[in-house]
Amino acid sequence: MSTFIGRHVRLRRPESSDVPAVLRYLAHPDLVGRRNLTAEIDEVLPLGTGDVEALFAAWRKSRREPTLLVVRREDEEVIGHATMGWDWDPLAPWVSVTIEPEQWRRGYGSDALDMMLAHLFGWLPAHSVSCWVPEWSAEGLAFAAAHGFRECGRVRRAGLRAGKEWAYVSLDLLRPEWRGSREREAADAARG
């Protein structure tokens, strides 16, 4: 059955009461330029309550681009958000994961991504799932590679960062590749 309860985190819809928590982690300086906000909310400027309220309103309207909050199971703290989108073509959806920097490298992002991939490949007819990561985000690129995503190009001049232009690295993961990695994980687990 489709589940959004992982080992460390669960994914759920945002509620109005989550605005302060989301505002808090989006304010982290290490997330500047990589907040992964789907609405027209700035990726760089300081955000206020009104911005996050507008973000939630946009998230509520996006039926084919759902954003779920990443909630730590041990204490129900909101630590990030995860979005998947099939607005263009459910054959080729995209994903993004944003985790509060203080919570990186604890498996939370992996948990969230695994759940989204299981949904896209298990409940939608996805064949190719993509993600776009700024080339300056070493953490993001390592994260995507660790999950089997392969680079399929660079989108030049995607933006400016502190005066230097940068590209998006486009990566994708095909259904057979995802299935193969799951089978290998299951085999490894069975071997103990």
Added chain:
Amino acid sequence: MPLEGETVRLREERTDDVPLLLALRNDMATQGWNIALPPDYTEPMERRRLDAREYALERTDGRFVIERMADGAFVGLIRYSELRPRWEVTIGISTAPAAWGSGAAFDAQETLLRFLYLDLGVRVVRLWTHGANPHAVRLAERSGFRLSMRGREAGYKTGRRFDMILMDMLREEWFALHPDVADDLPPL
């Protein structure tokens, strides 16, 4: 004065264009992306789309009919969208089969690019096409576009999977191909 190339001009859409725009939309060879299927659009639908366009001073898109200057014949449609002012924009083109091979699509593309770089002052122009459309890739390459991204097996058409292709051309690359024009915008 509308945008003019060597043999075509780019002008606004008019009510009289509706039957021809409809023909482009309902032709599987020219209709564009599968997201717009099925090819059952009607004249009232096309008219309503045309009528729904609102006047605005903040525009992020443009749609132009490609018209042959010699005789006013409708050639196709060229458009730009997702304009990030002074930064980037995405273009798309669709021409009637009767005009294929005439050079009109290339002239229209060159004319629009000149407008985008010289009048809108963008730093990069992008276009999407796919692996099942080698003509579109060649047309883009002819203007100087380069392959940016190839999304593996991300599309499906006429019974086959194909790659989605994103191409781009940086501002300085366009000016290098057009030494007759000087770039008055300083580099970033």
